[in-house]
Amino acid sequence: MFSFKPLLTALALMLSLTSTSLLAQETYTIRLAETWGPNSPILGETPRNMAAMAEKMSGGRLQFRIDSSNKHKAPFGIFDMVKAGQYDMGHTASYYYKGSIPNAMYFTTVPFGMIAPEQYAWFYHGGGMELMQKVYQPHGLLSFPGGNTGNQMGGWFREEIETVEDLQGLKMRTPGFAGEVMSEVGVAVTNIPPGELYSALERGTIDALEWVGPALDFQMGFHQIAKYYYSGWQEPGAEVQFLINEKTWNKLPPELQEILRVSMRTAAYDMYIQSTHESGIAWDRMKEDYPDVTHKTFPPEVIEALREATDKLLAEAAQKDELAKEIITSQHDYLQQVRQWTNISDKAYLNSVSSE
Amino acid sequence: MFSFKPLLTALALMLSLTSTSLLAQETYTIRLAETWGPNSPILGETPRNMAAMAEKMSGGRLQFRIDSSNKHKAPFGIFDMVKAGQYDMGHTASYYYKGSIPNAMYFTTVPFGMIAPEQYAWFYHGGGMELMQKVYQPHGLLSFPGGNTGNQMGGWFREEIETVEDLQGLKMRTPGFAGEVMSEVGVAVTNIPPGELYSALERGTIDALEWVGPALDFQMGFHQIAKYYYSGWQEPGAEVQFLINEKTWNKLPPELQEILRVSMRTAAYDMYIQSTHESGIAWDRMKEDYPDVTHKTFPPEVIEALREATDKLLAEAAQKDELAKEIITSQHDYLQQVRQWTNISDKAYLNSVSSE
Structure with a gap:
């Protein structure tokens, strides 16, 4: 019997490690539908940037299959398809769904509203995320900022x-x-x-x-x-969105939820920066050629x-609508506060260095 | 013999899974030194935000030990300590090291230079990251944007x-x-x-x-x-920085490198947005109280x-200095291009909605 004990212990250890490992190695394929057509610049690059980060960070445990509008034929049906579970995720803009979910509109942009950094500050520190979740939760969906076009x-x-x-x-x-x-x-x-x-x-x-x-x-x-x-x-700062069916979200272990959350957050910021870059190039070229x-x-x-x-x-x-009032008031009050800062910082600076 | 085969196969499978699992489960503790004192608002919250994301996304495989200036006693010695391998990472500002590495200065901010989104566009799309790496590589270091204070x-x-x-x-x-x-x-x-x-x-x-x-x-x-x-x-958009010793970086498997890269990138953007938010609150209060x-x-x-x-x-x-010239020229040319866009977008908008 003497010689069996270590073997049994080793076997037990291996079994426990193996089960951990099997659990940990489970992979998930996320089906994502985008509003945009294939090879759509900037907008279409954003969910792919998100997916690349998530796949790499998860060591391949998160995989994505992204369908463009030529495939699913419903560019403005993303909300319905993700709600129905036909897709796990969507990349679209909330104001396209004004018809079926009127209060979604305010989370893209509002005339005379906030510019991109002000609006991200509202989302992440001014109660915006909570209000957005209040709008999407009854539909079994989670919504996250999905990239800003800039002004x-x-x-x-x-x-x-x-x-x-x-x-x-x-x-x-x-x-x-x-x-x-x-x-x-x-x-x-x-x-x-x-x-x-x-x-x-x-x-x-x-x-x-x-x-x-x-x-x-x-x-x-x-x-x-x-x-x-x-x-x-x-549209002073149009933010597109990631939508996720909460059943998909709840299936993921905590580390993959965090990988998805951070990948979306970075891809959204990245789109704002890419838009800034490409707008600069295009406007320069336009003025030169025309x-x-x-x-x-x-x-x-x-x-x-x-x-x-x-x-x-x-x-x-x-x-x-009571919830519309809550959102409009929150955005209005936040803008009053943050814009005073924008005015004495970037606006004052931009005006002082150039009268253009 | 018949009855042994499945057992042996199962054992072999378990062994192979176990070794994968043991490899995959290896944890790394990253020692990070920050310039800031303990509980430093915004600046000190940024490396902690980065660490929290990385720990959670890696399922605990990346761990951080963050030392504030009261611990390491060298707030402006971060560059030297990370270079010497005394710490794996630093959170500091490149322009503090003007003495030992003069060309680092330009990566924080330059008078009459770019505002935060313009500068991120330069870093990520206009050649900024490559120039920064050219400055830090001879010192065995990697440098990444580490958060913007705003204007x-x-x-x-x-x-x-x-x-x-x-x-x-x-x-x-x-x-x-x-x-x-x-x-x-x-x-x-x-x-x-x-x-x-x-x-x-x-x-x-x-x-x-x-x-x-x-x-x-x-x-x-x-x-x-x-x-x-x-x-x-x-200082139209002062960007602090993450520094990493490249020996630490090279030790990490690809998925943990990506987790670290994305956590730093998100934490940097997040700091810019937090600065925007807290500046709005503070300026509002200051005007009211005084x-x-x-x-x-x-x-x-x-x-x-x-x-x-x-x-x-x-x-x-x-x-x-040839490299200084290359950086200054790159920033100058990029600013010329991107600012034209900033002027017809955010600046024109901010001016048209308020004469303040």
């Missing part, structure tokens, strides 16, 4: 906008909440599929349109037709009219 | 600064490169230990001082003595003089 441009206009009158009857493609605000001030808002925008602008079906910013506008060619490029007011392109800011009276219309629509939304 | 304030002044003449002989505490620039324009630059700053300002030993920004200035109480709070020009505090921007003639002095010193540095 979006106000759009391409064939004619200069000098007064509010110039907006009356102007035919413009501008979707979402910004479109509603534009309607309020007299713009004839139309929606046109992305693939037809260039010819619609060229043929005069529309007089103006809003897309994103230099990095994504450049390849659309709008600058060849409409030379006035206006700074924005409508010296006719003229940067403009809307005159104060136009900004004032747009802001009043925004405030009116937000007040109406707050009156109709 | 630092120009400082607290007892009297208003209206002309360049007002700077002549002004006694001011302002360290580093900014101090050299201030000297160039006639300021009597002095260095005073942090603990004595308040009484030096109160007794008139100094007329002005520069610290960080509202979040860290508030607790120092300067606003109770000097009421003019100037916006900055000298209505005498007056925000100022330096007049254009003062900014012009400071900028000329900065350009002169940078040109001298570039002439003396």
Whole structure:
């Protein structure tokens, strides 16, 4: 019997280590659906950046299968597909789901709202994450910031906008909440599929349109037709989102949950920085290749009219829904506080070093 | 024999799994020295945020022991201690080591340089990381961005600064490169230990001082003595750093290297966002509690003089050293490009929504 004891002990040890190891080595394949088409610059690079970090950090225990819109055919159905468990995760933008989940809208961006660093501060320190979870939790979903486009441009206009009158009857493609605000001030808002925008602008079906910013506008060619490029007011820091079905989330062991959480968080920040970089390159090139392109800011009276219309629509939304009111109030109060800091830091600095 | 085969196979399988498991379960304790004292807000929270993410993501395989300056007694000796292998990692700021490694300075911030998102874009997409590695590699070190303070304030002044003449002989505490620039324009630059700053300002030993920004200035109480709070020009986006001894780095398996890399990257971004948040709170409170505090921007003639002095010193540095020239040129060219975008996006937006 003497010689058996160590063997038995060793066997027991091995068995216990083996079971730990088998548990620890379990792999998970996460199916992710993105709103974007295949090879979509910046937006499409973000879930892939997230997946690459998560796969590498987990030593391959987290694997991802990412489907673009050409595969799942439902670019604006990500919310429903992840809710139904058809996909584990989504990469999309919450304001696309205004119809089915109206309060989601505020977590992308709001006209006259926060710029990217202010909005991240609201999400992570000002109660934003908790409010977002309050909106998504009843749907069995978790939502996380998924990348910021930076400040979006106000759009391409064939004619200069000098007064509010110039907006009356102007035919413009501008979707979402910004479109509603534009309607309020007299713009004839139309929606046109992305693939037809260039010819619609060229043929005069529309007089103006809003897309994103230099990095994504450049390849659309709008600058060849409409030379006035206006700074924005409508999407000061559009944050896209990661959605996760909470059943998938709950299945993961704590270390893989943390790997997923941190990968999403970094990929979101990374997209903001990549957008900054590529916008700089594209705007530089546009100005060089097309010296006719003229940067403009809307005159104060136009900004004032747009802001009043925004405030009116937000007040109406707050009156109709208790949770909407809570979110709008939280964002408003946070902006009041953080913007004072932005004004004496980056804004004062940028103004003091250049009058451009 | 028949009955032994499965047992032997099972044993072999267990042995192979066990060895994988033993290998995979190896833990590493990383000793990290920080410049900051114990419980240092924001700055000291950053390496702890990094460590918490890395420990959790690695399932405990990465462990950290963080020593504050009261323990290692060498707040400005982090570079040397990590180089010597006395610590595996450091959390510090590269411009503290101007003496031993002059080209490190440019990776923290440069007067009239980039703001935080511009600088992250330079690091990650504009060649900044590669240049930083060129500086640290001969010392057997890896360096990563370690958190941004945001735009630092120009400082607290007892009297208003209206002309360049007002700077002549002004006694001011302002360290580093900014101090050299201030000297160039006639300021009597002095260095005073942090603990004595308040009484030096109160007794008139100094007329002005520069610290960080509202979040860290508030607790120092300067606003109770000097009421003019100037916006900055000298540190538009000060990035602290993580340093790692490359022997430690090379010992880690690929998945733990990636966990460390991503934890540092996220913690750095997180610090920028936390700084934004806490600066907003502190500035709001300061204005409320001390209505005498007056925000100022330096007049254009003062900014012009400071900028000329900065350009002169940078040109001298570039002439003396080939690598300095490469870094200064890279930052200059990148800023030219990205700032045009910042100007038509955030700057134009911030100006159009408020004239403050």
